[in-house]
Amino acid sequence: MLSRRHGFRLASVVLLALCALPVMPVSSETLRGDGDGEAGQIVLSPEERALALEYSPLPELPSSPTNAVADNAAAARLGQALFFDTRLSEPGTVSCASCHVPELSWSDGKSLAQGVSETTRHAMTLWNVGYNRWFFWDGRKDSLWAQALTPFEDPREHGFSRLEVLHVLHGDPELVSAYESLFGPLPALADRSRFPAEGRPVPEEPGHRHALAWDSMTAEDQQAADAAYVNLGKCIEAFERQIVSRHAPFDTFVEGLRSGDPEQLAALSPSAQRGFGLFVGKGKCFLCHDGPNFTDREFHSNRVPVTNLLDGGRAVGIQELKTDPFNGASVHADDGGKVARTKLSIAPKSLHYPGEFKTPTLRNVAATAPYMHEGQMATLEEVIAFYSTLETALPPDPTGERFLQPRQFSEQEVADLLAFLESLTDEALPPELLQAPGSLGGAASER
Ligand code: HEC
Ligand code: HEC
Structure with a gap:
């Protein structure tokens, strides 16, 4: 090559x-x-x-073929709201922007990133992230939307779970309206017997309270929760694609x-x-x-x-x-997994060393x-x-x-x-991208 x-x-x-x-x-x-x-x-x-x-x-x-809303302005606005929303974390103080600080060139100025606790890696800048093929330092994600689902549930980052994320969204009429005008009705989140207050799969710790709650759900409701959670990731990707230098x-x-x-x-x-x-x-x-x-x-x-x-x-x-349930060959890819299957089939051919x-x-x-x-x-x-x-x-x-x-x-x-x-420095972006969007009203009606 x-x-x-x-x-x-x-x-x-x-x-x-x-x-x-x-x-x-x-x-x-x-x-x-x-x-x-x-x-x-x-x-x-x-x-x-x-x-x-x-x-x-x-x-x-x-283009981002696995994400149908990758270039949708309303989705980007909703994604931007989620990106800056500290309610989407266990302590209520952490947002994506805590570690990807717009004023610090979308990184955080620290050696190791710090959310709920210290992580083991440095926060990557988000400049031109839409040009990347693989995500994270180790490339364990093959789309920006799948990447965005990880930090919410990382105990060291947001320390949250996908059901908590969905319930925060559900409790905010403006977010619900923006979401539903893009994707249709949310799952029946008001029914806590079907959608517990918290929950995520935790394969490495089956006894974790998030795992127990998740396992109490029917497979159908789990799929509905996953699909809605994925949609949020797709909105975040739409926002991140605008961070271009x-x-x-x-x-x-x-x-x-x-x-x-x-x-x-x-x-x-x-x-x-x-x-x-x-x-x-x-x-x-x-x-x-x-x-x-x-x-x-x-x-x-x-x-x-x-x-x-x-x-x-x-x-x-x-x-x-390869085993990620949210990889581009999964049911969540809007192109039926075409691109990702090709990507995944190419990737392992080259040898990779620790x-x-x-x-x-x-x-x-x-x-x-x-x-x-x-x-x-x-x-x-x-x-x-x-x-x-x-x-x-x-x-x-x-x-x-x-x-x-x-x-x-x-x-x-x-x-x-x-x-x-x-001489590679150009940090100019429209100032409205550097903070939570003022209102989502326009976002919902624009479509
Ligand atoms: C063998 C491939 C390779 C070559 C050759 C190489 N780099 Fe890198 N560079 C990398 C990788 C991989 C990283 C990230 C490594 C890590 O984080 O462990 C990196 C990181 C960097 C960084 C840090 C960027 C950041 O955001 O953390 C800078 C700056 C850099 N390289 C500049 C250079 C310059 C200048 C040269 C030529 C003198 C060079 N590199 C040659 C692969 C390379
Ligand atoms: C606690 C700090 C922290 C928080 C909070 C955080 N990140 Fe990150 N982010 C990191 C670190 C550290 C990495 C690299 C991690 C790795 O390689 O395992 C990273 C990597 C990324 C990447 C990969 C970039 C690339 O080029 O591969 C993207 C995109 C990203 N984060 C977006 C987000 C989004 C979206 C959120 C909110 C949902 C978020 N981050 C929340 C610290 C954070």
């Missing part, structure tokens, strides 16, 4: 060289010195220029490469341009952080030191995904410290120093991939890489 991509790259580089695309001359009046070469000046080689065009713009959001200075610069507009070209300092050159050249970062979202959407070991040695990463995630985690996007990375799946690294400088020497790296898996090598960056190269990573 990798060599095929290289083939494409090589082909496009050769093509470019043959066409010898003229680069617009930049008039000297527009140049601003930044103490490190001239701003507005292109310092990339023709090969690097050709590569830059492959990293921007970010394409349109891929695509207009960073790097993108402006690449637009400039296409248009020749010197003002656009000035968006990237020569240092940041050299950083991009390192990213796709000597640094070999692109081997994993590939494409306009700066991730290949797959799993690798970058050998960062870990505290939790028991965390199997992707090797465990793929097994969990210690592989999902390659994160690098868009807005300067705003999402700390870094890595345990938040092990506090700064981007620390990350670059790590990749430079691999001094603190875990030993390589003898049977694993060999993408990672110490690159021995000079001081100047470290500064250049940093300037490039910082």
